[in-house]
Amino acid sequence: MSAPAPIQVLLVEDEEFDVERVRKTVRLVNTRIHIADVVSNGKAALEFIGQRNDRYDVVILDFQISGGLRGEELIQKMKELDPLLQIIVITKMTMNMTDLAFATSLLRAGAFWYCTKYPGNIEDYIYQPTDFILSVYNAYEKRRLEKQHQKSDRRLMKSIESMLEAKKIQGTSAPILQLREAIERYAKSDANVLITGASGTGKELVAWNIHLKSRRKFESFVPINCGGIPPELIESELFGYEKGAFTGANTSKPGLFEVANNGTVFLDEVSELPHPAQVKLLRVIQEGEIEKIGRRGALSVNVRIIAATNKELSREVSEHRFREDLFYRLNVIPLDLVPLKERGTDILELFTYFLGYFSADMNMPTPEVDEKAKEILLNYRWPGNVRELRNVAQRLVLNTSGRITAKDMTHPMILRTSPLTDEVMSVQEVGGGQILPLKEIERLFRTNYFKYVRSISSSDSNAAERLGLAPSNFYRMCKELGIK
Numbered sequence: 001m002s003a004p005a006p007i008q009v010l011l012v013e014d015e016e017f018d019v020e021r022v023r024k025t026v027r028l029v030n031t032r033i034h035i036a037d038v039v040s041n042g043k044a045a046l047e048f049i050g051q052r053n054d055r056y057d058v059v060i061l062d063f064q065i066s067g068g069l070r071g072e073e074l075i076q077k078m079k080e081l082d083p084l085l086q087i088i089v090i091t092k093m094t095m096n097m098t099d100l101a102f103a104t105s106l107l108r109a110g111a112f113w114y115c116t117k118y119p120g121n122i123e124d125y126i127y128q129p130t131d132f133i134l135s136v137y138n139a140y141e142k143r144r145l146e147k148q149h150q151k152s153d154r155r156l157m158k159s160i161e162s163m164l165e166a167k168k169i170q171g172t173s174a175p176i177l178q179l180r181e182a183i184e185r186y187a188k189s190d191a192n193v194l195i196t197g198a199s200g201t202g203k204e205l206v207a208w209n210i211h212l213k214s215r216r217k218f219e220s221f222v223p224i225n226c227g228g229i230p231p232e233l234i235e236s237e238l239f240g241y242e243k244g245a246f247t248g249a250n251t252s253k254p255g256l257f258e259v260a261n262n263g264t265v266f267l268d269e270v271s272e273l274p275h276p277a278q279v280k281l282l283r284v285i286q287e288g289e290i291e292k293i294g295r296r297g298a299l300s301v302n303v304r305i306i307a308a309t310n311k312e313l314s315r316e317v318s319e320h321r322f323r324e325d326l327f328y329r330l331n332v333i334p335l336d337l338v339p340l341k342e343r344g345t346d347i348l349e350l351f352t353y354f355l356g357y358f359s360a361d362m363n364m365p366t367p368e369v370d371e372k373a374k375e376i377l378l379n380y381r382w383p384g385n386v387r388e389l390r391n392v393a394q395r396l397v398l399n400t401s402g403r404i405t406a407k408d409m410t411h412p413m414i415l416r417t418s419p420l421t422d423e424v425m426s427v428q429e430v431g432g433g434q435i436l437p438l439k440e441i442e443r444l445f446r447t448n449y450f451k452y453v454r455s456i457s458s459s460d461s462n463a464a465e466r467l468g469l470a471p472s473n474f475y476r477m478c479k480e481l482g483i484k
């Protein structure tokens with residue numbers, strides 16, 4: 001094993017006699033401690049430190065040096081240049097020997113250690129040598145640990161940033177801008193959040209974003225699907241049990257709330273939580289304690305709860321399926337996610353984003369989307385919201401090459417419900433909810449249907465062909481209907 005690199009020291013001392021005494025003191029371990037440079041005033045010290053980050057490990061600083069820049073002010077400036085620098089202050093024997101306030105003011109300014117010099121008649125050493133050398137060693141060790149800390153903090157920050165990038169909430173519509181702002185604001189608090197919204201609107205994504213932007217970001221995010229665990233197992237899943245709590249409990253099992261301690265619990269489909277579990281959950285929120293099955297005495301936990309539901313929870317309350325007190329405890333910050341259909345051009349923005357994402361994933365160029373296909377996307381109802389849009393984009397990347405046309409969009413494999421049903425087939429919608437004479441409703445239907453077929457066809461003759469009409473008939477009928 002090679003010897004460790006010597007500790008690099010900058011000595012700030014203006015009296016030649018004291019420089020010599022420091023040299024003699026550390027010479028006892030001259031392979032371990034290296035006086036790299038000596039300067040006689042604060043300005044020079046800052047210049048030397050500023051030249052290269054990481055140049056020195058430890059500074060030995062005389063408190064009474066000439067020049068204006070000294071003491072606490074100099075210590076602070078050195079720490080600004082290199083926060084990991086460790087500074088040991090030495091002062092004359094005559095001053096401040098018992099002045100604790102003075103010593104603490106140095107430490108507060110950022111010094112690591114403080115000691116008083118031997119009187120001038122002791123020529124060999126400046127300070128009790130082993131104490132002095134050990135304080136340099138300790139200073140170096142502190143720097144090493146701080147460096148390590150900084151490194152792992154940076155690594156953690158990086159992984160949080162890359163998770164946030166992967167879980168980025170796309171879109172620029174007004175509701176999405178408001179949502180992003182709300183997430184920034186509420187992430188800072190520890191209050192419980194209730195996210196409501198239809199299936200596929202991004203509830204889980206929002207929960208992740210709140211967690212990753214909160215103080216709890218380095219701790220666990222534990223998602224629990226309350227509707228997915230059999231009711232008889234839910235309590236042991238959530239709160240765990242001790243060994244021997246019941247027959248078959250051969251080992252103890254931590255509950256998900258215990259696993260999430262100091263982090264965030266995401267209670268998905270919270271309306272499905274059975275009644276006994278609702279009571280226990282209320283206790284977790286009120287007392288910060290869980291009752292583990294078979295354990296005497298409660299266990300303290302600190303979790304933030306983000307709950308989500310696509311049901312109207314207040315209605316579950318009024319119909320006595322959900323506890324009212326629990327509802328108010330969960331609904332401290334309500335966030336409601338609007339359906340995709342109400343987000344306007346977000347539809348195209350998200351679609352482009354997912355096309356790019358899946359094409360890159362498959363190492364393919366991103367297909368272009370023609371105008372008519374865009375129109376279909378914008379007019380579609382999106383009952384499955386963003387999840388459906390994401391799936392549509394993925395299927396299109398798999399099934400088309402180069403360019404996405406209206407024809408691709410209307411392929412039965414692509415959109416879950418045919419756009420036809422949405423736009424022209426609804427009897428109520430065609431007549432605006434009224435009963436009309438057959439002739440009129442036929443005319444309305446024809447108009448809508450012709451418009452629709454034209455919107456998804458590459459040309460008028462293509463539309464005529466799809467309708468099984470000769471082009472000349474198609475033109476005439478269009479004219480009659482006032483389309484052309």
Ligand SMILES: Nc1ncnc2c1ncn2[C@@H]1O[C@H](COP(=O)(O)OP(=O)(O)OP(=O)(O)O)[C@@H](O)[C@H]1O
Pocket residue numbers: 168169170171197198199200201202203204205206310350386387390
């Ligand atoms: N604004 C958005 N930007 C990017 N991706 C999104 C956005 N909203 C939703 N998604 C994606 O859509 C999919 C569905 O989102 P998520 O699972 O969060 O919805 P949900 O509301 O929890 O749905 P469910 O009610 O069905 O559980 C996920 O793949 C998610 O990453």
Ligand SMILES: [Mg+2]
Pocket residue numbers: 203204268
């Ligand atoms: Mg979900």
